[in-house]
Amino acid sequence: MTSWNISRHPEWDQLLLAGITVREIAELCHRGPATIHYHLRRREHYEPGFRAKHEAAVATRNNHRPSSTWRRQANELAAFHAEHTRLPRSTGDRAERSLHHWHPG
Known part of the structure; x- marks a missing residue:
């Protein structure tokens, strides 16, 4: 060992x-x-x-740094936008609806 x-x-x-x-x-x-x-x-x-x-x-460290969950969701949003060239909608599938409710814009 x-x-x-x-x-x-x-x-x-x-x-x-x-x-x-x-x-x-x-x-x-x-x-x-x-x-x-x-x-x-x-x-x-x-x-x-x-x-x-x-x-x-x-x-x-700075207490205002983004959480791991926030960074993961931001990456998912960026990937969604790159694939669909639009922001997620509330009428999409479950994953899209989740991103729609999360994204700040």
């Missing part, structure tokens, strides 16, 4: 210490948030204080 003195995912460690949230890392790495949370727990076990450093870095 690999020693945890050397991180299995040093890129995740760097992102965590830069204040990137677990959900954002999961989206970037195409992994489930539970996997990133597990890694964070293991890092804390082998490097006490790691979680506190992560939480401090997250706290210093």
Whole structure:
């Protein structure tokens, strides 16, 4: 078994210490948030204080940054617009109606 003195995912460690949230890392790495949370727990076990450093870095970020859900919906709206060259309508299918009710315009 690999020693945890050397991180299995040093890129995740760097992102965590830069204040990137677990959900954002999961989206970037195409992994489930539970996997990133597990890694964070293991890092804390082998490097006490790691979680506190992560939480401090997250706290210093702008509180008005878009949420993961907002970014996902914005990407879906952009993809819809690129495909249909129009904004979603309230009379479309379920996904289109959802985007219609979400989009700000």
